[in-house]
Amino acid sequence: MSKKNTEVKEVVGNEVVPATVKTVEVSTERVLSAEEKTILEDANKYGITPSDKMSIDQILFEFERVPFQAFADGDKYKDDLHIRLNGRNVVIQRGITVYIPRCVRNIIDKSQKQRASANQKMAEYMRAYSNNENKLSY
Numbered sequence: 001m002s003k004k005n006t007e008v009k010e011v012v013g014n015e016v017v018p019a020t021v022k023t024v025e026v027s028t029e030r031v032l033s034a035e036e037k038t039i040l041e042d043a044n045k046y047g048i049t050p051s052d053k054m055s056i057d058q059i060l061f062e063f064e065r066v067p068f069q070a071f072a073d074g075d076k077y078k079d080d081l082h083i084r085l086n087g088r089n090v091v092i093q094r095g096i097t098v099y100i101p102r103c104v105r106n107i108i109d110k111s112q113k114q115r116a117s118a119n120q121k122m123a124e125y126m127r128a129y130s131n132n133e134n135k136l137s138y
Contacts, residue, residue, distance in 0.1 A: 043062070069096065
């Protein structure tokens with residue numbers, strides 16, 4: 001609750017004069033649904049609480065559960081996917097659809113983009129090496 005001061009004028013005789021200042025209580029607290037409370041509790045487990053840096057709406061968006069299925073091939077990509085967020089581990093089983101917080105999904109997406117970028121750069125270096133390999137022979 002916050003207090004809001006409102007100046008009121010009143011008529012006294014033929015003059016308009018300031019009246020006494022009245023204090024009005026204004027509620028600024030948001031009423032959360034059960035689902036929103038659960039999401040905020042999940043965020044709190046990761047050490048995320050509403051603050052100047054992150055509002056309740058941002059937290060609700062980032063920790064909303066979204067579907068995700070990690071690729072599984074039974075060979076190189078057969079082990080569970082391990083993600084770490086603010087010191088807490090998230091283990092995702094490959095090959096099945098699970099619901100994870102959006103911020104965890106963002107970490108996975110960024111990791112995959114970085115891996116693709118690194119693979120592309122390695123391929124460029126391999127091509128450059130192959131093209132210059134005969135120049136390196138003694």
